[in-house]
Amino acid sequence: MRGRRWLWALIGTVGIGVVLYAVGRRQVTVPIRPPQPTPGLAVRVALADRCATCHHRTTPTIVEQWSRSMHAAQNVRCSDCHEVRAGYPTAKEHFGTFVSALVTPATCAKCHVIEARQYWHSRHSLPAWTALVGYEALPEPLKAQFNEIEEVRRAPEGGELPTGFVGAVRNALYDIEGPAVTKLACEGCHQIGKPNPDGSAGNCNMCHLRHEFSLEQVRKPETCNRCHIGPDHPQWEIYEESSHGILYHTRGHEWNWSQRPGRLTVQDFPAPTCQVCHMSGLGPQPTTHDVGDRLSYFLFAEVSTHRPNWRENRERMMQVCMQCHSRPFVEEEYRKADAVTEAVNAWVQEAKAILEDLARDGLISAKPFEQPIQFVAFDLWHHYGRTAKFGAYMQGPDYVQWHGVYPLLNKLAELRHMAGELRASNRPNGR
Numbered sequence: 001m002r003g004r005r006w007l008w009a010l011i012g013t014v015g016i017g018v019v020l021y022a023v024g025r026r027q028v029t030v031p032i033r034p035p036q037p038t039p040g041l042a043v044r045v046a047l048a049d050r051c052a053t054c055h056h057r058t059t060p061t062i063v064e065q066w067s068r069s070m071h072a073a074q075n076v077r078c079s080d081c082h083e084v085r086a087g088y089p090t091a092k093e094h095f096g097t098f099v100s101a102l103v104t105p106a107t108c109a110k111c112h113v114i115e116a117r118q119y120w121h122s123r124h125s126l127p128a129w130t131a132l133v134g135y136e137a138l139p140e141p142l143k144a145q146f147n148e149i150e151e152v153r154r155a156p157e158g159g160e161l162p163t164g165f166v167g168a169v170r171n172a173l174y175d176i177e178g179p180a181v182t183k184l185a186c187e188g189c190h191q192i193g194k195p196n197p198d199g200s201a202g203n204c205n206m207c208h209l210r211h212e213f214s215l216e217q218v219r220k221p222e223t224c225n226r227c228h229i230g231p232d233h234p235q236w237e238i239y240e241e242s243s244h245g246i247l248y249h250t251r252g253h254e255w256n257w258s259q260r261p262g263r264l265t266v267q268d269f270p271a272p273t274c275q276v277c278h279m280s281g282l283g284p285q286p287t288t289h290d291v292g293d294r295l296s297y298f299l300f301a302e303v304s305t306h307r308p309n310w311r312e313n314r315e316r317m318m319q320v321c322m323q324c325h326s327r328p329f330v331e332e333e334y335r336k337a338d339a340v341t342e343a344v345n346a347w348v349q350e351a352k353a354i355l356e357d358l359a360r361d362g363l364i365s366a367k368p369f370e371q372p373i374q375f376v377a378f379d380l381w382h383h384y385g386r387t388a389k390f391g392a393y394m395q396g397p398d399y400v401q402w403h404g405v406y407p408l409l410n411k412l413a414e415l416r417h418m419a420g421e422l423r424a425s426n427r428p429n430g431r
Contacts (some may be wrong), residue, residue, distance in 0.1 A: 128193035
């Protein structure tokens, strides 16, 4: 009897093992359920042009994205954006017509007239590209367009370029690194203002990702962190540290991301994103695609000065702030941030004077990035000075202090020491 029980126990154990093994094997080989089609997609494709009908088979994800877009809802077809004349610079013959894979702002402007005009007069347009290649690299027609951008326009009497024009230092670094690097580095962001073969400039797709062109996507701050991130312009990191960013991360899933442009209220967005502050229509402020329209300083510059019409720009931004905050509170925040900017300006000007004196005395090259001290000076303003200024206006105390002013002062001390050594080593007997 005892032996028989032992035999049944052994059989049961083996049986359980076999079942578990089979279940495990089955879990590995269970087929994945294919994605389910969007309701109504087939109808929308059938009503669209022949491009969508064919591409529904060849590039289904693109058609799927388009089917969810406002373009599809408004009967904007593939051919409306991609079909071009035979002589178009990027035309390619395709099933009896000519198409262009590249869609430029010139095409978008056929419908989005105001948005394109605002964009073309903003820093996101040609100024972004000339920050790499310089003004002289632009074709003549685009130089004329560039000269109409207020924040980089020369004074009528001539003279030096305004602070809004990013000059030789950034261009020199672009040239030093060369195209093997820059095509996947600097150009990845600055192409937002790159000239196109059709004579236009820029790339709407840098922010409005194709082919869904989602309001929610373009309104979320992650869209901006494609470029506004890292040691030289850490706006995304600063935003995450701020109260605004904390509210976005903890409550943003409850916000009304699909509200129509120009109708936003604080009920839709109880705290701002980058877009709400700089672009969205909120309160008395209309929507704008000129991202500098509400800014009062050239914060990205080596030494920050006021932008043209800076008082009007500041009032526009304050009108956005005052949808939640009182005017005295907003004015006090600006006063404190302005004080940080002026302090940073003073330290950067000291560093500039040290380098200019060394160059004048022939102790360093006048060309940027020839000697180590020039790299130190560049980091001082381009990384730490800018970070401190951005942090001041965006409520990021850690970026004002430990990512900004402290390393700036560290670099300034290093710069003074290096300058002293250079002068000492070039005196007779080192005296």
